[in-house]
Amino acid sequence: MRQQRSRDTRPELAVRRELHRFGLRYRVHTAPLAKLRRQADIVFGPTRVAVFIDGCFWHGCPDHGNPQPAANTWYWPDKIAGNRARDADTDRRLQEAGWEVIRAWEHEDPHEVSERIRQRVAARRSVSR
Secondary structure, eight states: OTTSOSSSOHHHHHHHHHHHHTTOOOEEEEOSSTTSOOOEEEEETTTTEEEEEEOHHHHTOTTTOOOOOSTTTTTHHHHHHHHHHHHHHHHHHHHHTTOEEEEEETTSOHHHHHHHHHHHHHHHHHHHO
16 A cells, blocks of 8 residues: 555646646645645635545545455455545535535546536636635
C-alpha cells in the first residue's frame, strides 16, 4: 500500500490539465476546512467547490472496485467500507459548511469530469456575485 500514490495520480493530473485549459485556477491537495483533517484533490476556495477523484479499488467503485487481492482477503472489505464511510462523512461535513462536493471515479473521462466541474464552479460564481 505504501507504493500507491495518494496524490498527483494520472486521472487527477488529466482532470487538472483540462481545468487549466479551461482557464480555471485552483489549489491542489488542500483541506477545504481548517478543522477537517481531510484534503480534497482540487479546491476552488472562493466558490467553495471541493473535488475528489476517487480510485475505483480504494473507494469501492460499483463498476470496477470488485476484484479483491488474493492476499489478506479478510482485510479488504472492511478497509474499503471504512473508506466509503469516511467519504460520506467528509461530503456531509463539507456540505454542512456550505461547500459543494464533486466526486469522480478514476475511470471517468477527464474532459467530461472537467466540464462538470467547470459548470458547477461557474454556477456558484454567478450565485455569489
